[in-house]
Amino acid sequence: MSRGHRICSSIIDAIGETPIVELSRVSRGVSGRVLGKLDYLNPAGSKKDLIARQIIEAAEGCGELKPGQTVVEVTSGNTGNGLAMVCAVKGYPFVAVMSKGNSPERAIMMRAMGAEVVLIEQCGSSTSGHVTGDDIRRVEEAARRLVAERNAFFADQFRREENVRAHYLHSGPQWLQATAGKLDAFCDFVGTGGGFAGCAACFKEWNPEIRCYVVEPAGAAVLAGQCVTRCAHLIQGGGYAKHLSLIRREHVDGYLTVSDDEVLEVTHRLAREEGIFAGYSAGANVAAALKLLRGELSGKTVATTICDSGLKYLSTDLWREACMEQ
Numbered sequence: 001m002s003r004g005h006r007i008c009s010s011i012i013d014a015i016g017e018t019p020i021v022e023l024s025r026v027s028r029g030v031s032g033r034v035l036g037k038l039d040y041l042n043p044a045g046s047k048k049d050l051i052a053r054q055i056i057e058a059a060e061g062c063g064e065l066k067p068g069q070t071v072v073e074v075t076s077g078n079t080g081n082g083l084a085m086v087c088a089v090k091g092y093p094f095v096a097v098m099s100k101g102n103s104p105e106r107a108i109m110m111r112a113m114g115a116e117v118v119l120i121e122q123c124g125s126s127t128s129g130h131v132t133g134d135d136i137r138r139v140e141e142a143a144r145r146l147v148a149e150r151n152a153f154f155a156d157q158f159r160r161e162e163n164v165r166a167h168y169l170h171s172g173p174q175w176l177q178a179t180a181g182k183l184d185a186f187c188d189f190v191g192t193g194g195g196f197a198g199c200a201a202c203f204k205e206w207n208p209e210i211r212c213y214v215v216e217p218a219g220a221a222v223l224a225g226q227c228v229t230r231c232a233h234l235i236q237g238g239g240y241a242k243h244l245s246l247i248r249r250e251h252v253d254g255y256l257t258v259s260d261d262e263v264l265e266v267t268h269r270l271a272r273e274e275g276i277f278a279g280y281s282a283g284a285n286v287a288a289a290l291k292l293l294r295g296e297l298s299g300k301t302v303a304t305t306i307c308d309s310g311l312k313y314l315s316t317d318l319w320r321e322a323c324m325e326q
Contacts, residue, residue, distance in 0.1 A: 010089045011043050011085060011089060012053055012085075012086055012089055012090075014042075014043050015042055015043060015049045015050060015053050015082075016042070016049075016050055016170050016171075016174075017170075017174065018037055018038045018039050018041050018042060018174075019037075019038050019041070020035055020036065020037045020038070020174070020175065020178045020179075020303075021035070021036055021038060021274075021276075022034070022035055022036075023035070023036050023270075023274055023276075023286060025269075025273040025274050026266065026269045026270060026273055026274060026286060026290070027289075027290060027293065030290060030293045030294055031293060031298045031299045032292075032293040032297060032298060032299045032300045032301065032302065033300075033301045033302070034286060034289045034290065034293065034302050034304065035179070035183075035301065035302070035303045035304070036276070036282075036285075036286065036304055036305070036306045037171065037174070037175065037303070037304070037305050037306060038276070038306050039171075039305055039306060039307055039308070040276075040277075040278050040279070040282070040306050040307065040308050040309040040310075042082075043085060044078075044081040044082045044084070044085040044109070045078070045081060045109075045308055045309040045311065045312060046078035046081065046082065046307055046308035046309065046312075047078075047171070047195055047305055047307050047308070048078040048079040048081070048082045048157075048308075049081075049082040049085065049086075050082075050166040050167065050170055050171065051079065051082065051157060051162065051163045051166045051167075051194055052079060052082030052083045052085070052086045052155075053082070053086055053166070054162040054163070054165060054166035054169075055083075055155050055157065055160055055162045055163065055166075056071070056083070056086050056087070056090065056092070056155075058162045058165075059153060060090075064153065065092070065153045066153075067091075068091065068092065068093075069092060069093075069151075069152065069153050070092065070093040070094070070095060070150045070151075070152040070153070071083060071087055071092045071093070071094045071095070071152060071153050071155055072094075072095045072097065072143055072146050072147050072150070072152040072153070072154055072155065073094075073095075073096060073097065073143070073154070073155035073156070073157065074097050074098075074136070074139050074140050074143045074156075074157070074158070075096050075097070075098050075106075075157075076098065076099070076102045076106070076131065076191070076236050076237040076238075077096075077098060077102050077103065077105075077106025077107065077109075077110075077236070077237070077312065078106065078237055078307075078308050078312075079155070079157050080094075080096035080098060080106060080107075080110050080115065080117075081106055081109050081110060081113075083096070083115075083155060084096065084109070084110040084113040084114065084115040085113055087113075087114075087115070088113045088114050088115075092153075093116070094110075094114070094115040094116070095115065095116045095117075095118060095146060095150075095152070096110050096115050096116070096117045096118070097118045097120065097139050097142050097143040097146065098117060098118070098119055098120065098139065099119070099120055099122055099131045099135045099136065099138070099139050100119045100120065100121055100122055101122045101130060101131040101135055101236075102131060102236055103236060103312055103313050103314075103315050103316050104315055105311065105312045105313070105314060105315060106312050107119065109312075118142065118146065120135075120138055120139045120142050121138075122135050122138075123135055123138060130231075130232030130233060130234070131236060131240070132231040132232060132240065132241070133231065133240040133241045133242045134231070136240050136242070157192050157194065158192045158244070158245070158246070159245060159246070161246070163192055163194030163197075163198075163246060164194045164197040164198040164201065164246050165198065166194070166198060167194060167195050167197070167198025167199050167202070168197075168198035168199070168201050168202050169198075171195065171198060171199050171202075171305075172198060172199045172201070172202025172203060173202060175199065175202075175203070175303055176202070176203070176206055179301070179303070181206055181207065182301065183203065183207075183210050183301055183303050184210065184211065184297060184300035184301045184302065185210065185211040185212070185213065185253075185292060185297050185300060185301070185302045185303070186199055186200065186203055186210060186211070186212050186213070186302070186303045186304065187212075187213040187214075187215050187256060187285060187288045187289055187292065187302060187303075187304050188212075188213075188214070188215060188285060188304065188305055189215040189216070189235065189238055189239070189258075189281045189284040189285050189288070189307070190214055190215065190216065190223065190238055190239075190244060190247065191237045191238030191239075191240075191281075192238075192244065192246060193244035193245075193246040193247040194246050195305060195307075196212070196214060196247060197246045197247050197248060197251070199212075200212040200248070200251040200252070201248070201251060204251055211253040211254065211297070212251055212252060212253050213252070213253060213254045213255065213256050213288065213292065214247070214252055214254075214255050214256070215255075215256050215257075215258060215284055215285060215288040216239055216255065216256070216257050216258075217230075217233040217234075217235055217239035217257065217258065217259075217260075217284070218230070218233075218257040218258060218259040218260075219231075219233065219257075220233060220239050220240075220241040221255060221257050222241045222242065222243070223244065223247070223252075223255060224255035224257070228241045233260055234260045234263055234264070234280050234316075234317075234318075235263060235280045235281055235284050236279075236280060236281075236313075237281060237307075237308075238281065256288040256291055256292070258283075258284045258287045258288055258291075262283075262284075262287040263280050263283040263284045263287060264283065264318070265283075265287075266283040266284075266286045266287040266290070267279070267280060267282060267283030267310075267318060268283075270282060270283065270286060270306075271310065276306060277309065277310040277311070278306045278307070278308065278309065278310050279307060279308040279309060279310055279312055279313050279318070280313065280318060281305075281307040281308065282305070282306040282307050282308070285304040285305055285306070285307070286304060286306075288304070289302040289304045
């Protein structure tokens with residue numbers, strides 16, 4: 001029985017099983033297919049709902065997380081939204097530690113679900129809407145202090161294998177089931193790297209010929225071995241120009257970069273041509289997929305993720321023109 005034809009015991013049971021659609025309009029004129037998994041339809045609005053559930057339930061299962069214990073996490077907002085939702089249902093106090101450079105909609109959403117949100121000032125060279133690796137390091141330091149002060153459980157999405165396992169157990173198999181395993185490639189903008197790592201492991205296990213590509217912002221493609229020339233970019237939740245321990249290099253077949261202009265153009269096209277109101281990372285992913293179809297994978301099928309909802313970016317420049325038309 002599908003999820004839509006049963007009564008869930010809680011909102012947690014509504015996480016996952018998001019639909020996959022062919023993006024035939026934005027790929028018009030390009031040889032091949034782009035398939036997008038609509039993870040922005042998860043109940044807290046992003047693919048991070050999956051890892052929030054996996055991290056909390058794994059910690060409960062092994063006894064690392066005790067009843068009523070406080071949960072603390074470093075977040076740009078999406079994992080925090082997922083954890084706020086899961087912790088609200090399960091009765092854990094949740095503290096999200098977040099850079100002031102991230103969009104405020106996510107902090108509002110977390111607070112509405114009972115979370116405490118600690119906002120950390122950006123580094124002197126950073127600007128609002130452009131969160132750098134230095135900003136994230138500052139947030140991590142503050143989070144670790146809070147964990148020690150409150151004897152809290154640290155969700156630690158950048159390092160926990162449950163982040164990878166959530167996508168290995170759920171996202172990857174859903175892709176293979178929906179496509180009958182007929183995928184040629186997968187590309188994913190990396191934040192923590194867990195979404196890429198989990199799906200890539202699943203795909204390579206099924207068929208080593210499925211090519212898996214890491215997507216990074218132009219000017220901050222550290223994983224591709226490039227020097228950082230531009231720390232500030234529009235894509236929130238990733239591209240921090242830092243080492244990501246969750247990614248297995250043997251599963252990476254290539255690296256792609258996308259510019260801010262490309263991200264904006266494709267995110268707007270997703271809304272206007274496909275009716276998909278998503279965030280920056282979705283635009284980055286689809287822009288990267290189109291690059292593959294225009295190049296070495298012409299005529300093939302490329303899978304990618306529509307990571308989060310455009311509702312989380314109403315205060316940013318992403319939808320400035322739409323807001324001005326009111």
